[in-house]
Amino acid sequence: MAWHREPGLAWQLVIALATSGGAFLVRLGLDPWLLNRQPFTPAFAAIAIAGWYGTWRAGVLCAVLSHLWANYFFVEPRGQLTLTETELVGAGSYYLITAVLLVLSHRATGAIAMRDKTLQRLRRVDARRAEFIAALSHELRNPLGALRLALHEMRALPDPAQAVERVTPMMERQLLQVARLCDDLMDIARIDQGKMSLERREVSVAELAQSAVEETQAHLQRRGQRVALQLDGAPRVRVDPHRMVQLIANLLHNASKFSPDGAEITLRAALSGEQLCLHVSDPGVGLSAERLDSVFDAFAQGDGATEGLGLGLALVRRIAELHGGTVRAHSAGAGHGAEFEVCLPRG
Numbered sequence: 132m133a134w135h136r137e138p139g140l141a142w143q144l145v146i147a148l149a150t151s152g153g154a155f156l157v158r159l160g161l162d163p164w165l166l167n168r169q170p171f172t173p174a175f176a177a178i179a180i181a182g183w184y185g186t187w188r189a190g191v192l193c194a195v196l197s198h199l200w201a202n203y204f205f206v207e208p209r210g211q212l213t214l215t216e217t218e219l220v221g222a223g224s225y226y227l228i229t230a231v232l233l234v235l236s237h238r239a240t241g242a243i244a245m246r247d248k249t250l251q252r253l254r255r256v257d258a259r260r261a262e263f264i265a266a267l268s269h270e271l272r273n274p275l276g277a278l279r280l281a282l283h284e285m286r287a288l289p290d291p292a293q294a295v296e297r298v299t300p301m302m303e304r305q306l307l308q309v310a311r312l313c314d315d316l317m318d319i320a321r322i323d324q325g326k327m328s329l330e331r332r333e334v335s336v337a338e339l340a341q342s343a344v345e346e347t348q349a350h351l352q353r354r355g356q357r358v359a360l361q362l363d364g365a366p367r368v369r370v371d372p373h374r375m376v377q378l379i380a381n382l383l384h385n386a387s388k389f390s391p392d393g394a395e396i397t398l399r400a401a402l403s404g405e406q407l408c409l410h411v412s413d414p415g416v417g418l419s420a421e422r423l424d425s426v427f428d429a430f431a432q433g434d435g436a437t438e439g440l441g442l443g444l445a446l447v448r449r450i451a452e453l454h455g456g457t458v459r460a461h462s463a464g465a466g467h468g469a470e471f472e473v474c475l476p477r478g
Contacts, residue, residue, distance in 0.1 A: 147192035170205035182236035274305035337365035343379035386413035
């Protein structure tokens, strides 16, 4: 199997010496049968192996060493290095074949490395799909169980009006939760299929922020959390208001989910040239360095997540990209909170 990381110069030298030396011993062992024929054949195998396990440098060094010993020991007159016109032509052919071998070896190792990366990505996707199915079952089971309990309670109480008044708010909350799950799944599918279009208009960032806070207010209140707004004069941007409110609300919901009760979440807007950058920061569990990129993948769950399907931040990235923007996550590490940055063109 080829190296996936380029070995150091010392290892490349070892590989070149080992492969060239091995080819020399093979040719020496075959000399009684080959005599003066095919002095370079084992060298080509050594060059291919050196390029496969090392790099092109190891392959070139192996080629030079092999050319020297083949010319000295197995080309007449033996025991001396000569450079006749015929040998120059032979050397040109030898190094041309060497170049072809090294190019093919490089492409093969690159293809194998790409295949391995693809397989690893597919394994991660498959694992996330399994986690997603399990999480979806859990997320649906809870509200459906609550609705079933509410129906049982309505049948058990003697006064139907009293039963309806008692369980209706709870049923509404559970139905809203199921509706939000379905909406997120449909949005992800529409964006991935290129079927989501934006209805842009000029709107104030303050209006977007206020709508997003109102959308997440019930969740924030249950945990005693609040959102501090820093809107830098409330600039105006040309975006799809519905999708931008969804983006900001998802960021706020994510910050709330991973922050302690009573925490303050900050939503800050700042202009950077022709871009508007939104920053949502929280004092929550934070992110490890290796999760800063994968946290935006669909079905990715944060450490300590006990609810949700891992779709919120995936939607954030997709909506931002539909607007021509970018998203980034920042964190000093586990236990140090996190900040999510979304930058969009203003026009």
